[in-house]
Amino acid sequence: MRSRWEAWPKRNSWTPSCVRMEEPGSRGARIPGSAPSLPLLVAAARRSLCSGRRRGRGSPRATCLHLAGEVLAVALGLKPALLYDCGRAGADQLRSYLEALQGVGLFTQRLHVLELGEHCLVLSPERVGQHLERVQGDGVALVDVSDEQPNPTLCALHQWPDLGALVAEVGLHLRGLQGKARLAVSSSRLQPPDWTLCALFGILLGYPAPYTFRPGRTEAKCLALTPLRVFTALLSWRPAGLQLQLYSFSVPECLLPALSGALDAWESDLRARWRAQSDFADLSISSEVVTLPTVVL
Template structure:
């Protein structure tokens, strides 16, 4: 499948994702969004969180349908709404990912402000989270029963969810942060050395690379998390070799220390 011209990709976004009197996102944001959506369709990430502006579900549906009309997407994608946040998801790939999470492929780090340092939790210690992941899998499996190339949407109730943890898992991070909701949304990561991982892939000629992943882990826990990260990297490189839309997979990391960390 040939990629439409950058001009067509930008027009598809700007014509559908405008809000009020404002036109859609800037050109660079439009192209990056198209790259992220294609990465979801190709199974390089299970989902992308739409945060370019306040465009809602209907606008996102129109956008994805425009991309399909251009021959850019052939796989039916889904828009999942969670507390006014919209994720563009491949239900098939997301199910496969979440099933692996239940088998223990993802680490969870407790960063509650009530404790002095971050600590690694096993998923078996977080039975509520395991139940929630199983619930989301069931939701996605129900969507797949109605096989369609169209763009569907659904909403999940989430009043008691820790969205930081859920989004980290849905977006495919090998390590997700959690914290006790009854202690507020603060965390113990201030002035803590963090190893920030960045994954980029090249796509359109003469355009910046697509940021595929960006996440952090506490540097003090890096040795304990190394196996999770190594397995994740190996599987990502394997998936990358099965597609031919993107080139030059780059995985890098740097150490940062911040006075405050928002999750």
């Protein structure tokens, strides 16, 4: 049977440290499908994530609301994590921001700020823990783009023992956080080897086929001028009048038939989670084919 994805139109070791927890204050309940005062969401971002002369002004209103919407999507389990890339805020500032969002009633679920090297992710410990258990149990399709090979190839997690051990350690670390039942916002820091970050980010962000490569490389030469199918998942956050990009990832077009099962499972899980909530509407998933002269991971 031909997968419907084929019919889409063309368009080493780490050391945990600095684990910090915060007790929740009183949280106002929010009616699903509604939103707190939008000015409060904007103020929370500008107050917590900006510094110096920019405090109080900071990021544009739309950027602040998009970030709040992405955090809500993580809290509701629509995706395991988000990679914060809106500014230079560190883990402490992000934790304060999440506490401010909880304080105005945007969400009540527990969230965690995971600092990986110089990057920060906002994630649900329970959701990511379950996701990593599935990754370890059922395996995950990895796309090897090491530049010593002419074309991208599929591989399995067990073929990358160092990466597999890191995934297991991250899962154990996050399961340990779940025992802190009363803690609403937490943060911790890990320092994995740099070469693992690309694959680790892809796994934590819930991509169905993350890229990986051998140590010491960041430029995927075998993806240059290779047709890539880019998948984008969008949804509407109607109370804020915004359309949010929930996912954006690519897979090599030549591997699409082999990845159709993983892509079908990813879409089925996303649609089921979307139907189970009422804050976001109008989920749409589209794809287009792009070809780039250089791809840096």
